[in-house]
Amino acid sequence: MxxxxxxxxxxxxxxxxxxxxxxxxxxxxxxxxxxxxxxxxxxxxxxxxxxxxxxxxxxxxxLLGPAVVGLAYPLYNQRKLIMKYKYTIILGIFVAMLSGLVTIFAMLKIFKIKDSFILTALPKSITTPVAMQVSETISGIPSLTAVLVMIAGFVGALFGPLVFKVGKIKSPISRGISMGSASHGVGISKLKDFGEKDLSIGSLSMGVSAVMGAILCPLFVYLFF
Amino acid sequence: MRIIRIIAQIGILYFFYYVGVFLVDLTHLPLPASIVGLLLLVGCLQMKWIKIEYIRDGAGLLLGSMTLFFIPAMLGIIDYPELLSINGLILIVSVIVSTLMTIYFAGIISQKIEQKELKMKEKKEGKEGKIIESSHLHH
Structure with missing residues (x-):
């Protein structure tokens, strides 16, 4: 009851x-x-x-399990867009996932944070539902991971435009890729201000980076823990 | 009618999820079962074994309310008051810095790759253009 x-x-x-x-x-x-x-x-x-x-x-x-499976629908629908910029999207997201993993790992190691917290923080760039399941797979703390994912999202939404200015990142494709694969849904909601193309590449990158991150995170853990 | 269709479609998504669970249990792959299910479903869509119409409404409903499904898990932080300690603060600051660096690197590097890919395409299209031109000359 x-x-x-x-x-x-x-x-x-x-x-x-x-x-x-x-x-x-x-x-x-x-x-x-x-x-x-x-x-x-x-x-x-x-x-x-x-x-x-x-x-x-x-x-x-x-219901999270079948909902994540349901991400197949938008990914399949966007396959033409993926094929059009395949090298940029695949390599760009790979760079994003790798720099996300390496920078957070290095910083937390320097400050001697305990392993269970590091494992919890590794999936932070991935969209929440997938990040939590990755966190579980690599024995992190899923609920803490979810909070860190939200923080990563807000950082992108609030300071992403400033980073674009500093780095002279002007193409809609690279803006979409970097925001989608570092700050997932919350970050890409900010891409609306830049344009339609930024937004669609952003949501596509969020999906691709979730799949790529789900594979790379456990691999990274296998290599470094 | 629409409700029955949506429930049946969610059933299809559940089926793929459980196939994922089964495969992960069987192989001990370090992958979330849901991602395995997703990849299988994309494969089936690509091979045209499953029509996109068979999952569209069910996936739409689940994706639209996905946030609701991870709220219970987020509440789990009440069991981790450590987040309000020095270590918790370091964790949060590191996530912020790492996210900024990720956006920066990914943005700069993907912009470079994009320019290369565009050049490659132009070259390719240029070549194809010439081939068409020369075949025109022959005829």
Whole structure:
């Protein structure tokens, strides 16, 4: 019974927060952020343990598997765009994934952060649902990974345009590739300001980088841990 | 009718997901089962074994509400108060710096590769143009 209440309240809150975001489209009002914060406060105030909440939550989470499989639909639809710029897209995303992995790994090693946190941070450039499943595969902490992924997204949305200016990154294709493969969905929402082409290359890069990251992350872990 | 169709299509996506789970269990591949399922589905679409119409509405519904499905997992951070420590701060700052560097490198390098690919294409098209021209001369 409790489980049903948890499911319904999560869904209802999410719908309300989505409406709020539609009305005022600030990125800090993204439903994922607001719903999570409100629910965390509710769990803490009502003294509900996380495991108890998950009795209901696990049913929602279970839909992530088929939802990620569903990413095949946009990827297949964009195959013509991929083929048109295949070298740039494949190599560009490869460079992005590699520099994301190497820089975060090097920094955390320098500060002597424990391995379980490093494994948690490695998938941070990948879109949340895939990142969490990668995190699980490489024995990171999926929920922490999800938070770091959100941070990576916001960094891209807020400072991405500045990085483009500093690096003189002017082509829509390279803007889309770098944002899509470093800051996933939250980052590419910012590409709307640049143009339609930036946006479609961005969402395509998000999908391709998720698949590539899901393969590269475990490989990286296998080589360096 | 539409609801039944969507449920059946989600069933197809679940099927591919479980094939992925089965293959990962069998081979111990270090890959998320859902990504294995995704790759198999893209393969089937490419081979025309499955029509895109068979998954369109189901995938659309799941993708549209995907954020909802990972909210329960995000709440898991309440079990990790360590995030509010020095180590947590280092973790967050490192993610910020790493993301900025990734956007920078990926942007600069993909811009270079793009220029090369464009040049290659122009050369190729130039050649093809000449071949057509010369075959015109022969006839």
């Amino acid at each position: 409790k489980a049903v209440i948890y499911i319904i309240s999560t869904v209802v809150l999410f719908i309300l927060m989505s409406k709020l975001h539609k009305k005022y489209s600030y990125s800090f009002l993204l439903p994922i952020v607001t719903t999570t914060i409100v629910l965390i406060i509710a769990l803490l105030l009502l003294n509900i343990p996380y495991d108890d909440y998950m009795e209901g939550g696990k049913w929602l989470q279970h």
